[in-house]
Amino acid sequence: MVSMPGTLAFDEYGRPFIIIRDQQNQKRLTGVDALKSHILAGRSIANTLKTSLGPKGLDKMMISADGDVTVTNDGATILKMMDVDHEIAKLMVQLSQSQDDEIGDGTTGVVVLAGSLLEQAELLLDKGIHPIRIADGFELAAQFAVKHLEKISDSFPVDQNNLEPLIQTAMTTLGSKIVNKCHRQMAEIAVNAVMAVADMEKRDVNFELIKVEGKVGGRLEDTMLVKGVVIDKDFSHPQMPKKLSSIFSFLLVFIKLPKLMTKHKLDVTSVEDYKALRQYEAEKFSEMVQQVKDAGATLAICQWGFDDEANHLLLQKQLPAVRWVGGPEIELIAIATGGRIVPRFEELSTDKLGHAGLVRELQFGTTKDRMLVIEECKNSRAVTIFIRGGNKMIIEEAKRSLHDALCVVRNLVQDNRVVYGGGAAEISCSIAVSQEADKISSLEQYAFRAFADALESVPLALSENSGLSPIHTLTEMKARQLKENNPALGIDCMLKGTCDMKEQHVIETLHSKKQQIVLATQLVKMILKIDDIRSPNDGMSL
Structure with missing residues (x-):
């Protein structure tokens, strides 16, 4: 059945027809x-x-x-x-x-x-x-x-001992991009990043192990590949050391410190009660910090924050800490360092700690911006591409350009057959x-x-x-x-004087x-x- 919204009318011969509303506006x-x-x-x-x-x-x-x-x-x-x-x-x-x-x-x-x-x-x-x-x-x-x-x-040679053909292919992809002023450097970064995380037996590349970070300031030439993780955080206390070297461990915790998580009502009716509560909180947090120290950890990385008193206790106990680290970054650090994410202190043990060789804090120009670089990790497959640029627009375009180059190299790892571009x-x-x-x-x-x-x-x-x-x-x-x-x-x-794309290394x-x-x-x-x-x-x- 067809319903036609409108008015029924008749012509001079008595034949009915429909007048549709707003017919001039219909499409x-x-x-x-x-x-x-x-x-x-x-x-x-x-x-x-x-x-x-x-x-x-x-x-x-x-x-x-x-x-x-x-x-x-x-x-x-x-x-x-x-x-x-x-x-x-x-x-x-x-x-x-x-x-x-x-x-x-x-x-x-x-x-x-x-x-x-x-x-x-x-x-x-x-x-x-x-x-x-x-x-x-x-x-x-x-x-x-x-x-x-x-x-x-x-057939295209994909060999970890000879990366030059892959670099030439990545350069083809980056040829039309804004990053072509440091053409080869960006191509090398893309190839090295993919080969660092590639599983050559399965011919697969896990892009989740490649993180791309950017920071405004500096030049495109300052872009670098970090064999580890870069996080946009700094140490929780300004007096904590800015560089931790040698092999040390990480504690990856999800809990919020040192708040009491309870649904019960607690009445504080006197100064003594308040002091007792403060003393209890300080003792419990000291116990937590000591548990971390006894497990052998030398750096605490927490997804949630902790207050200034807890931060001061961590400084006193000489346990550097990083707070407000996002969930994806926590997971990437866990993969890179071989550590386990510990939901509560009771589950903490030495075998759940991760290992890395160097943690350092980067400072940028005249600003107070800081970032942490975690390098020489136990699992070196997790890498970070750290992009610098004059403004946010250039950094975002560089990210898109590198994404294309990473995808091309990954496709060659998965299927090494190529045709010629141009x-x-x-x-x-x-x-x-x-x-x-x-x-x-x-x-x-x-x-x-x-x-x-x-x-x-x-x-x-x-x-x-x-x-x-x-x-x-x-x-x-x-x-x-x-x-x-x-x-x-x-x-x-x-x-370039030749139309042979094989000689020019223009490959798709x-x-x-x-x-x-x-x-x-x-x-x-x-x-x-x-x-x-x-x-x-x-x-x-x-």
Whole structure:
């Protein structure tokens, strides 16, 4: 049953019709009009990101409602911060986010490819080809392109004794980022961080063991990799030593000191009662501190705080302490030092203590900011990347850049097959898909050729952003790939004098490139099957 809110009226022949309320304000698109609307929205998003692709890509400045400024060329971050209303534009945002969640790199390229596929689909629609045939043709072409990528992929050496190939790959990822002024240093930090926590037998990397901290001030060149943990805290008392060396132990406690945890009512009616209570609290806390000392601990790290009196007692007992350490930091310290988190003092024993070689307090410039560095830990797999920068914006962008580099190195540890960047893989796939289209007798051959043209959008955008002549450069590379049968020939964005991406060490993981093609095709296929779009108040309700 269909309910149509409105007024029933009759024309001059007595035929009834519905007058829908606010009909001029209703929004409903069907058929080709709906498809054209979807395609326009998707292309608008892709065109916004296209200028950020590649090592010479431009940055975008995003200003939030609160006035916070973000400058970045990371596709996922740009789209996440964009305020989009169109439903298809929101799907493009989710596409970039899914690429970021699964791979960590290629978030701009996947959106550019999806936008180009939508552009080609519009041309096919204008020819009168049914959207379902276009979608099916794109799906077949994507499957063929993925198989071709596997044919042209190379095996990549992942060896802990020879990190240079991995560093070169990380440098490729960081080439378009704000950190490229200390390009190699950041690449080395990313590679060393991943290899420190990588399990080469299982071919897996636990990112929870890699912590990224930042502090405003200093230069990007001051960024360092700490084989241990950095926490944004200082010792609880200013007279406690600023540096503890040699092997010592940690007590990781969750309890709050030295408050009495009770639901019962306690009446203090005289000065003597109050003094007795104070004396009891002091004695109990002294017992607690002594238990810690007897267990052999030389540093107490507590998730909760303790008052000034307790702090003074810790100083008297020569037991350095750190308070208000967050739960994730506590867990990371426990992993790094091999210690156990102790919920109450009664459970404390020597075998539950962690071990480290050095704890030192860092001070920064003329400010009173301090941080603690815990190094030479028993379990050296936990590492921290400590980033410095001139302002918060640079530090946040450096974090995003290093995240991409860490993800690329992790992907190589998991699957060491690679293809070559600079648009080389896309050009090779475009040639292969176009040649395959000549062998197809059905209508899908048009979709195959359109898919091949869409793949060329990436090298075209790379050459345009690098100040080269897009059509001329792409035509030359396609001709050379066909003549030399070399799928590593791409766009020389950095003007190094060679178009062989293998020589330039411009490398992308096979998994990332396959994921880009598959995700972009799936989204476009879904969009092409939507022929009706209604707003919630379009005047019709079922």
